[in-house]
Amino acid sequence: MILVVGLSTRMLVQSIHNSHDVFAMDVFGDRDIRDKVCGWKNIGNANYEIDEQKFLKVFKEVVREFSPSAWTHASGFEGKYNLITEAEKCLVHYGLSEDKIQRIRRPLSFFEALERLNIKHPETFVDKFDVASSDGWLRKDFDTAGGLGIVRNNVSKLISDGNYFQKEIKGKPLSVFFLVEHERIIIFGYCENIYEKKYNSPYFYQGLIGPVKLSIEVENSILKIIKKIVEEFNLMGLNGLDFILTEEEVFVIELNPRPTGAMEIFEKLLNKSILEMHCNAFINVKKKKVSEKKIKFFENNIFDYKIIGTKIIYSDSNILLNLDCLRQLESLPFCRDIPNVKNFKIGDPICSIMVMSSNITQVKSLLSNASLTIADLIQKTTKTLN
Incomplete structure (x- = not known):
């Protein structure tokens, strides 16, 4: 078990x-x-x-x-x-120890390592309590997830060890999902991270679309980065690396050393239990230098598959879901994470959706339509609380 x-x-x-x-x-x-x-x-x-x-x-x-x-x-x-x-x-x-995770999820040690490894990242302050101006800067927090710890305006103080200031850069937010085993690094693929300005966060996480195709030059840059961070942080198992792509430059944002939301996208496409691969990586763990690890893609023809989009549906008001609403959510073929709780506050996740099509434009349209369907259902069947 x-x-x-x-x-x-x-x-x-x-x-x-x-x-x-x-x-x-x-x-x-x-x-x-x-x-x-x-x-x-x-x-x-x-x-x-x-x-x-x-x-x-x-x-x-x-x-x-x-x-x-x-x-x-x-x-x-x-x-x-x-x-x-x-x-x-x-x-x-079956996961990394606290000590290893802390090196990755403490901004001082993480960004110092990126500097030493010559890995590009947005300009970052982790040891200052003030910045000259908050314009163009974000305060972030590694002790949160989903964009909840990101604040843009009128911020000049660091509050906790997880806080840091980072220069905001414009580009496409992407992630690469990969598995580290004792003899090889397996790349499953890349996804576009979907964010919205919501709940006082300029980058509130909504979901993923993938797989997306990148140029050979960008892909080679990412593979070099992955090999460096695997060695530096002694990674094992599943990981998700978030980055910003500006033209052909890759800027690393953060590393999540655990199964991420991308897992279900690639499982759906590949019909494979990726979590079992994660567990087996820890069962079969042996010490092997990263230079000896072979890096490969799980499927070279991943783009012959469909494209999948996922999205989390959040509550925009304080609501009480009734049993009829929950049953109707269960009947929707694209709906998952059907709640077993009924009371939701503004910003609480209610459920999630997954859609599939042959191109990204159609996937985004399907995600939008599914979101509207759920919003309409909730409005018709749910009691709003004060």
Whole structure:
């Protein structure tokens, strides 16, 4: 049995439930995972975040009662990486240790490493409490996810160890999804990251479209960057590297050393459990210099496949979903992450959608139409709260 943990575990459960018994611990308990798991436990608080005390208590109870062989995680541990160390005392972890993650998710160590490796990134201040002007600068926070920690205007103070200032640059926001094994680095492909100006964030994460095709020159630059960071941070398993592409230049933004939202796009295209590959990477781990690791694409003909778009639907008001609404969401073929909770505040994720077509323009149109369908359904069946 594999124990999967995170804010939402639907993507992890969907990936591995056909080959393993799965127990899930998350915040939402989505309706579309309940028939795929041996059990589920809530580890969330009223703000739909992982509650540290509840997590540790429930984790130990599940390990004691169900005896899973190992655990792995999705997002939700940002700023709470100490929980990983505590959980590793009880159960084998298919993921990086807290120490390794902290090197990646602390801006000082991460951007110092990029400088040393001659990897381009937007101009960044991580050790100053003031910048001369907030114009053209973003304050970011590695202890958040989804763009929640990004602020643009009237900001001149750093608040926590995860905060840093970064010069805003214009370009296409992209990500590369890859797996590090003991003998090779497997590139699954590239996605376009979709953001909107929403909920006081200039870059609020909405979803992904992929795979997207890049020039040979850009691709070669990215592969060189990946080899450098794999060696520098001793990466293993699944990773997502976010970057901005300006013409033919690549500027690294951040690295997420865990399964990211791109996983379900490439799983859908390749009909392969990528999470199982992630787990096997840790089962079979051996020390091997990165220079000896072969870097390859999982599928060279990935662009012969369809293009997939995903999008998270957030609540734009304080609402109470009724059972009829939840059932209708379940009936929509493009809808996933169907909630098992009914109360939502502004900015809370309600569900997500996935569409597929032969070109990016059509995918964007399908995403827009699906979003309108869900918005209309919620408006007709839902009670708005004050």
